[in-house]
Amino acid sequence: MNNIYKDIDRVVDLLEKEIIEFRRDFHKYAEVGWTEFRTSSKITEYLEKMGLEVKLGGEILNKESMMGVPSEEELKKHMQRALEQGAVKKYTEKMYGGLTGVVGILDTKIQGPTTAFRFDIDANDGIENNSLDHRPKKEGFLSVNSGAMHACGHDGHAAIGLTVAKVLKSMESKLCGKFVFIFQPAEEGARGAYSIVKSGLLDEVDYFLSGHIGFAANKLGQIVCNTDGFLSTTKFDVSFKGKSSHAGASPQNGKNALLGAASAALNLHTLCQHEEGATRINVGVLNAGTGRNVVPEYAEMKLETRGETDSLNQYVTSRAIDIIKGAAMMHGLEYKVKVVGRAQRGKSDKELSKIIEEQAKNIGEVDEIVEYAKLTGSEDATYMMNKVQENGGKAVYLMFGTKKAADHHNSSFDFDEGVLKIATKVYVLSAIKINERGRI
Ligand SMILES: [Zn+2]
Numbered sequence: 346m347n348n349i350y351k352d353i354d355r356v357v358d359l360l361e362k363e364i365i366e367f368r369r370d371f372h373k374y375a376e377v378g379w380t381e382f383r384t385s386s387k388i389t390e391y392l393e394k395m396g397l398e399v400k401l402g403g404e405i406l407n408k409e410s411m412m413g414v415p416s417e418e419e420l421k422k423h424m425q426r427a428l429e430q431g432a433v434k435k436y437t438e439k440m441y442g443g444l445t446g447v448v449g450i451l452d453t454k455i456q457g458p459t460t461a462f463r464f465d466i467d468a469n470d471g472i473e474n475n476s477l478d479h480r481p482k483k484e485g486f487l488s489v490n491s492g493a494m495h496a497c498g499h500d501g502h503a504a505i506g507l508t509v510a511k512v513l514k515s516m517e518s519k520l521c522g523k524f525v526f527i528f529q530p531a532e533e534g535a536r537g538a539y540s541i542v543k544s545g546l547l548d549e550v551d552y553f554l555s556g557h558i559g560f561a562a563n564k565l566g567q568i569v570c571n572t573d574g575f576l577s578t579t580k581f582d583v584s585f586k587g588k589s590s591h592a593g594a595s596p597q598n599g600k601n602a603l604l605g606a607a608s609a610a611l612n613l614h615t616l617c618q619h620e621e622g623a624t625r626i627n628v629g630v631l632n633a634g635t636g637r638n639v640v641p642e643y644a645e646m647k648l649e650t651r652g653e654t655d656s657l658n659q660y661v662t663s664r665a666i667d668i669i670k671g672a673a674m675m676h677g678l679e680y681k682v683k684v685v686g687r688a689q690r691g692k693s694d695k696e697l698s699k700i701i702e703e704q705a706k707n708i709g710e711v712d713e714i715v716e717y718a719k720l721t722g723s724e725d726a727t728y729m730m731n732k733v734q735e736n737g738g739k740a741v742y743l744m745f746g747t748k749k750a751a752d753h754h755n756s757s758f759d760f761d762e763g764v765l766k767i768a769t770k771v772y773v774l775s776a777i778k779i780n781e782r783g784r785i
Pocket residue numbers: 496497533753754
């Protein structure tokens with residue numbers, strides 16, 4: 346058994362340069378949710394070259410369940426840009442309508458468990474720090490795509506995923522069962538995982554592993570083996586429609602959408618109390634009005650709710666909708682609510698965490714194992730975890746420590762790339778152990 350640890354250690358160390366190259370390439374050509382045409386195309390290319398079966402587009406996404414998809418026009422623009430930046434047409438052709446993401450399958454054809462890994466691949470909306478003390482700028486891999494930057498580390502996740510797939514593929518003759526590598530689009534805003542679950546891809550998975558670099562793990566060599574505390578969340582866009590009118594000559598004929606939306610925003614922020622646990626609400630965007638002397642006809646609001654449990658989130662969501670309705674009535678407005686993202690509460694299985702803990706101890710670079718930590722944000726991998734657990738499988742969410750240049754989602758975000766090979770080793774060794782247990 347000792348040999349296995351040494352072998353994996355050596356193989357992954359040799360791949361370190363390549364993992365970093367993958368990460369920097371994805372970083373440079375950052376693409377936000379549902380527009381990851383180039384990223385998905387590159388991943389597909391690598392997976393095919395490795396000899397994996399690859400699924401794309403409608404094979405991995407249920408179109409009706411995709412949330413928060415940009416407009417046709419936006420998608421076209423991004424597709425065009427991706428092609429100019431090296432995306433491969435025969436792959437992007439399967440992604441029309443924003444059907445990005447890729448799944449690679451390694452089927453050993455020998456009876457055994459199915460283990461799925463999920464790596465998210467999307468960038469954030471935002472403009473990357475362009476100053477020379479920001480390493481991506483200094484070392485030439487700053488995002489070239491204006492308005493998109495990898496500020497959460499998903500560029501690293503995609504690189505880790507490709508390397509895990511490569512190492513497991515190289516050991517195929519020693520393995521059994523099936524390995525499914527999910528490269529998920531649109532995690533930001535909790536938009537993508539649900540449609541992958543709805544495609545049926547997780548229906549026969551016995552073990553599920555996912556994770557994140559950073560967050561509660563902020564030191565290189567630190568591994569969190571059991572993550573919990575994800576907040577259940579709903580993201581929605583609200584539009585208000587009133588009636589414009591001359592603000593001086595005939596204000597009484599107007600219906601003020603700006604006031605309706607503003608009144609809703611103020612009242613929504615009074616909602617966060619429940620005896621059963623934590624809840625959150627945030628109105629993050631409010632746009633309204635067209636001119637100083639015009640009664641505003643339209644207003645647009647982007648907000649999110651969260652809760653420690655699915656029912657707490659449901660409570661805040663339904664109260665929020667009551668408030669929006671009330672504010673609209675007060676000002677004689679019409680309103681529309683559109684859900685553009687959702688994630689559930691999730692729990693890691695202790696039994697599976699233990700296996701990972703045992704394996705992580707054998708990795709030289711791992712010097713601190715944290716049994717349990719909370720990720721008090723939201724993650725749509727929870728849909729996948731819950732699906733696998735509902736069917737009797739086990740799921741786990743890990744965190745891989747790394748030193749960060751700034752917080753997640755900050756324009757100066759960057760991380761110590763040493764985490765890439767450590768995370769790869771953790772996934773590969775855990776997969777091997779799980780596989781051994783499943784061998785019949
Ligand atoms: Zn994020």
